[in-house]
Amino acid sequence: MDDATPSRPGRRRSEDSRRAILAAAVELVGEHGYGPLTVEKIAARAGTGKQTIYRWWPTKADVVMEALVEKADLHIPVPDDGSLRADLRAFLEASVALGRTPQVVAILRALMAEAQLDEGFGGRFRDGFIESRRSALRTVLERAAGRGELPDGVSVDTLLDVVFGVIWYRVLTDRVMGADAVVDELVTLIAR
Amino acid sequence: MDDATPSRPGRRRSEDSRRAILAAAVELVGEHGYGPLTVEKIAARAGTGKQTIYRWWPTKADVVMEALVEKADLHIPVPDDGSLRADLRAFLEASVALGRTPQVVAILRALMAEAQLDEGFGGRFRDGFIESRRSALRTVLERAAGRGELPDGVSVDTLLDVVFGVIWYRVLTDRVMGADAVVDELVTLIAR
Amino acid sequence: MDDATPSRPGRRRSEDSRRAILAAAVELVGEHGYGPLTVEKIAARAGTGKQTIYRWWPTKADVVMEALVEKADLHIPVPDDGSLRADLRAFLEASVALGRTPQVVAILRALMAEAQLDEGFGGRFRDGFIESRRSALRTVLERAAGRGELPDGVSVDTLLDVVFGVIWYRVLTDRVMGADAVVDELVTLIAR
Amino acid sequence: MDDATPSRPGRRRSEDSRRAILAAAVELVGEHGYGPLTVEKIAARAGTGKQTIYRWWPTKADVVMEALVEKADLHIPVPDDGSLRADLRAFLEASVALGRTPQVVAILRALMAEAQLDEGFGGRFRDGFIESRRSALRTVLERAAGRGELPDGVSVDTLLDVVFGVIWYRVLTDRVMGADAVVDELVTLIAR
DNA sequence: GGCTAAACGAGACGGTACGTCCTGTCTTAAA
DNA sequence: TTTAAGACAGGACGTACCGTCTCGTTTAGCC
Secondary structure (H helix, E strand, O other): OOOOOOOOOOOOOOOHHHHHHHHHHHHHHHHHOOOOHHHHHHHHHOOHHHHHHHHHOHHHHHHHHHHHHHHHHHOOOOOOOOOHHHHHHHHHHHHHHHOOOHHHHHHHHHHHHHHHOOOHHHHHHHHHHHHHHHEEEEHHHHHHHHHHOOOOOOHHHHHHHHHHHHHHHHHHHHOOOOOOHHHHHHHHOOOO | OOOOOOOOOOOOHHHHHHHHHHHHHHHHHHHHHHOOOOOHHHHHHHHHOOOHHHHHOOOOHHHHHHHHOOOOOHHOOOOOOOOHHHHHHHHHHHHHHHHHOOHHHHHHHHHHHHHHOHHHHHHHHHHHHHHOOOOOOOHHHHHHOOOOOOOOOOHHHHHHHHHHHHHHHHHHHOOOOOOOOOHHHHHHHHHO | OOOOOOOOOOOOOHHHHHHHHHHHHHHHHHOOOOOOOHHHHHHHHHOOOOOHHHHHHHHHHHHHHHHHHHHHHHOOOOOOOHHHHHHHHHHHHHHHHHOOOOHHHHHHHHHHHHHHHHHHHHHHHHHHHHHHHHHHHHHHHHHHOOOOOOOOOOOHHHHHHHHHEEEEHHHOOOOOOOOOOOHHHHHHHHHH | OOOOOOOOOOOOHHHHHHHHHHHHHHHHHHHHHOOOOOOHHHHHHHHOHHHHHHOOOHHHHHHHHHHHHHHHHHOOOOOOOOOOHHHHHHHHHHHHHOOOHHHHHHHHHHHHHHHHHHHHHHHHHHHHHHHHHHHHHHHHHHEEEEHOOOOOOOOOOHHHHHHHHHHHHHHOOOOOOOOOOOHHHHHHHHHH
C-alpha cells in the first residue's frame, strides 16, 4: 500500500522523523495528558518542523492514533481455545489489562472525544480502530456461533455492541475495568 | 440556589439573557456541531457579552448541558408494568426515540466528549446526567430482581453497564439506535 | 479626530500599551535594525498580545512610522529669517543633523523600502510623512518666491524634488549627509 | 569568469533554465509586483527546482537585477552634442522614457527597496547599477565643466546627486517622471 | 562504452514568522 | 450589581517561505 509508487523523484519521507513524532506524542500525553498536547510541542520535542507533521497527519489526534495502533501490545491476540467461555474470558482479560494502563486509557478517552468533535477524525477512528477491534472479537464469536454456544435470538453484532459497549462505557465514565467481577459477569451473560 | 437571596442591591440576573444564551448554544450546535462552538459565538448570537456567560457557567459545556436538561422530553418515565420484558422494552424505546433526534444526539456526543477532555466538567456530567439515568433504570431492574427475572450471576450494576454501554457505544460510534433489532435482542439477552 | 465619539460602551484603548509598543519597536530597530523586526518580538518586548498590535496598525511598518512621527525632534521648525539662504540652510542643517542619527537613518531607509514593497503602506507613508515634510519646506520656498529669491523657470515643486531628492538619494545609497559641502552647494544652487 | 574553467566534467549549466528563471521573475513582478515574489514561485513558474536558483544567485533580488541588466534598452547612451543643455536634456529624456515603462519602474523600486533591507545586495546594487549610471552622467558633466557650463560653487558629484536624486525620489514616491516640466526645469537649474 | 561528476526536476526537511481565532479577564457607560 | 460592548495579555492554530538536503535522472568529459 505504501510502495505502490516506489520511484518518484524527490527526497523520501524520513522514517526517523516519523518515529520521533510518534514517540514525542506518546511521551507528552504520558507526562501531561492529552489536553495540553499541541502540534507545536510535538514538533519541538521530536526536533522536527510543524509542517512535517501537517504534511503527513491531518490532526494531532491522527498522530496519537497512529502511535496507539503501532503499540504491539494492542494486538490482543484472537484466542481460539475451543470454547466461548475461555476465548471470551481471554479477550476480556487482555482488554482489562490494557484498560489498567493509565496512559492507554488517557489516549482512548481522548481519541473517542476527538472523534465526536471532529467528524473527519471520527471516520478515520472508526475505520482504523473501532472496526479492527470489532473484527477481532467477531472472529471469536462466529466460531462460537458455529458451535452453537451463543444465546438464541441475539445477533453477533449485538453481542459485539454489548462487549465493547460495556468496556467503553466504563472507560468513558471513569470507572476502571477489572476492579470488580465484570469480566465474570459478562462471560456468564453471553456464554451460557 | 438561584432564588436564595431574592432582595440584593443591584441589577438582577437577566432571565432574557439566560434564555438567549441557551437558545443560541442549541442553535449553533444544531448548525455546525459542537466542535466549532465557542463562547464568543454564543455571546454574539445571543446578543450578550461574554462576561455574562462566564459569570453564570463554568464552561460552554455547562451551558449546553443546562440547555439539554431543560428539554422536558429528557424525562424518560420509569416504567412499571409488572414485567421486566415490558419495562425494559419501554425504557429502551424511549431512549431510542431520543436517539433519533439528531440535535439531541449531537449534544449527547459533545457532552460525553467534553467530559473526557475537561475533568471538572466530567464530574458534573456524571453527577448531573449519567447517574440520574442509571438510577432510573436501576429502579426498574431492582424491581425485576425482586421478581427473580434477572439472569443468575449478573449484578444489577453490570446490567446497567450493558444497557447504557450499548446505547452510548452506538451513539458515539455514529451508529444510530433503532435502525435494527437491537432493542429486541437486548430484551432477549437480559430478560429471560 | 480621536474623540469624535467619546462615549461608546466598552473598554477604551490603552494608552500604556500604545506607548509600550512604539517604544519596543524603536528599541528593537536600534538594537538589531529593521530587518529582523517582527510583530511577535514587538509584542513580547512591549508585554502585549500580538492582537493588540494588529488591532491598531495594519503592518509593523506603520508602527515604526508612528514612532518616527512622534519623535518631537522630527518637527524640524519651519525657519523664517527673512532670507532664503538662511532659511534653506537652517532647514538643511536640521535635516542633516537628523540624518546623522544612525537609528533615524535606519528607520527612514526601512520605511522607504517598505513603501515600495507594500502598496498600501506606500500610500500611508506618502500621506503621513513625505507630504508633511514637503509642505514644511514648501512654506519656506513660497515665502522666498514672494521675495523673488527663487531661480527663474523652476517651479517650487521641482525645487522640493531637488532638495528632498538629494537627501533621500544619499540616505538610500548609504552616503551620509553632511560629511561634505553638500549643504553649501545646495544653497548655492537654489538661492542665487 | 564563467568560462574560466571550460573543461570540467559534469553537466553544464542549463542556459534554458537560466532564461526561464529570469523570464519567470520578470513576469511575476509584472503581474503582482515584487512584494509577493518568492523563490518558490519563480521556480514553479520557470519549471525548475529551487536549488537551481540558489545555486546561481544569492537572493531573488539578484535574479531580478540580472534580468534588468539584460534588458538592452537600459544602456542609455552617453550623449555628446557639444552643449550641456542638449546633452543633459538627452540623458533625462532617455531616463524619462525608461521611467514610463511600468515594468521597469516596478523593478527599479523593488531593487532599491531590497538594497535597504539586505546589506549584501545593497553593495552589489550600488556597484553594479547605481555607480554605472553615475559614471555615465559624470562623463557628460565633466565635459561641460571643461567648457565652463556648470554653475559656480557646485561640485560635479553634487550635481549627480541632484539629477539622480530627483529621478529616484519621484520614482520611489510614485510620481512618474515626464508628466510635467521637470526635465525642462532641471536643465534650466543646472545648465545656465 | 563505461566511469565519474556535476547539474537538473522534484520534493521533504528543520525552522521562523505570519495573521487569525479564541480564551478568560478587565474596564467602560448605561440600566 | 448586572448588563452589552469591546480592549486586553496570552497562546495555539494552520499556512507560507526560507534555505538545505536527499532522491533518481540527465548530460557532459575522460578513460
